[in-house]
Amino acid sequence: MGQFDEDGIARRIVASIRARIDEGVWQPGERLPSTRSFAAEWGASRTTVTAAYGQLVAEGYITTRPGARAEVAAGLGRDVVPAAPESAPPRQLSAFARRLADLPAPAPARVFRIADFRYGDLAGADFPVLAWRRVMNTVLLRRPDRLAYGDPQGVPALRRALADYLWRARGIRCGPDRIIVVNGSQQALDLAARLLLDPGDRFVIENPGYLLARGAFAAAGGVAVPVPVDAEGLSTDRLPSARLAYVTPSHQFPLGGVLSAARRRALLAWARAGAALIVEDDYDGEYRHDVAPVPALQTADPARVIYVGTVSKTLSPALRLGYLVVPADLAPAFAEARRVTDRHTALIGQEALALMLESGAYERHVRAIRRRNAARRAVLLDALAGLPVTVAGAATGLHLVVWLNGVPAGREAAVIAAAAAAGVGLYPVSALYDPAAPRPETAGLILGYAGLDPAAIRRGVAVLARVLGR
Incomplete structure (x- = not known):
């Protein structure tokens, strides 16, 4: 045996x-x-x-x-240990946990045989396998004498490389001491929520807007104050008093507007007057298809704007690598929060990204993937040209919005269900609006294209055309 x-x-x-x-x-x-x-x-x-x-x-x-x-042993047996109850007693969850339970449940993941227009996905073939393997091998072969925890603020080499990159790519002047490396932009938002809001504090958020940002601030106890957006971004003439504002000024999510110069000034003036902070989510600022990149809002007032960046839209969301640029006086609090919650982001991934940035491989990859996604965007726009739709937000980013002309909002779910039955994943714009605020009367879809090849884009739009034709 x-x-x-x-x-x-x-x-x-x-x-x-x-x-x-x-x-x-x-x-x-x-x-x-x-x-x-x-x-x-x-x-x-x-x-x-x-x-x-x-x-x-x-x-x-x-x-x-x-x-x-x-x-x-003594103290055991059925007469000593009572049987487990038929049902578990009510759990005494914290207020934070109860607020999490009140958030909308995520939609179940599905696989679509023709095309999935879900926003946030990237094409697996676009990942720079050779460049990433090269830097990972270099990091792994270094073999440090001791395997130890790192700086909760982030690997110094990566923070230096990010400071240089942000100056070149986004016009942001900052030292490494103001950069906090995090596990993707979502952790950045969670840290900002918990460090800047107390329960009951109001926060401004775009309507429609990014649901997981709203969830992070609400879970911290913040009270959402939705503010409408239009083609120029956040409507700054309607700003209420609040502790902070969350905005996507370079590419409003999801409608795609760019915050105009006048509204940028108005938003910054609002923050100064009310001693508020602005959280700028630059989630896909690398993608400008028709015009030059818009400077980050943070460049206009580094003391009032917390900048959030990520490589989830350039390398992969699976890497969980993001960063914040915070005012100098807030850096110790953010670093300490990192140390207490999860110590730091995985060191190997940080060091690999630092090498990519230092060698120029990252920016070469960004230029290449920008061209590929511009080609996907062109295919999508061409396929949509013959449909009864109005396209919005196509000049930037990795998604666009289509309003279905003549289709009332009440039919939006039916369109999505019919497309799903035919093998195509479509996603509603209406889900991104505040539940208590008015919603558009016309059905709308948010179409992400970075995860699809041109043939799948054409087939998916053909299915949408058939559904609308019914």
Whole structure:
């Protein structure tokens, strides 16, 4: 009999004895069979039974004495341990947990055989496998003398490289001491929510807007104040008093507007007047298809704007690598929050990204993937050209919005269901509006295209055309 079989028999003996004690068959103080007789009963060696008894001694189920048989330990048995209740008692969850439970449940993931226009996905073929493998190999071959925890604020080399990159790509002037490396932009939003809001504090959020940002601030106890958006972004003439504002000024999510110069000034003036902070989510600022990149809002007032960046839309959302640029006086609080919650982002991934940035490989990749996604966008716009739709927000980012002309909002779910039945995943704009605020009267869809090849885009739009034709 092999070691694997002996180990399996020992585990079954342990489970059997536990069950007999828990069910009251053997009572505290009662002697167990000798190892010899138990071995004969189970057809196992005495060595195996002795090992099982040793495990039960370690768990506190039995006690042994030299020259005597093992006994059931005191305090066990059915008469001592009550049976589990039929149903578990109500859990005493924290207020944070109860607020999480009140958030909308995520839609179940589905696989669509023709095309899935879900926003946020990237094409697997676009990932720079060779460049990433090269930097990962370099990091792994360094073999440090000690494997230790790192700086909760982020690997210094990565923060230096990010500071240089942000100046070149987004016009942001900042030192490494103001950069906090995080597990994707969602952790950035969670940290901002918990460090800047107390329960009951109001926060401004775009309507429609990013649901997971709203969820992070609401889970911290914040009270959402939705503000409408239009082609120029957030409507700054309707700003109420609030502790902070969450905005996507370079590419409003989801409608695609760019915050105009006048409204940028108005938003910053509002923040200064009310001693508020602005959280700028630059989630896909690398993608400008028709015009030059718009400067980050943070460049206009570094003391009032917290900048959130990510590589989820350039490399992969699976890497969970993002960063914040915070005012200098807030950096210690953010770094300490990182240390307490999860210490730091995985060091190997941070060091690999630092090497990509330092070598120029990251920016070469961004230029290449920008061209590929511009080509996908062109295919999508061409396919939509003959449909009765109005396209919005196509000049930037990795998605666009289509309003279905002549289709009332009440038919939006039916369109999506019909497309799903035909093998195409479509997603409504209406779900991104505040539940208490007015919604558009026309059905609308948000179409992400970065995860699709041109043929799948054409087939998916053809299905949409057939659905609308009905």
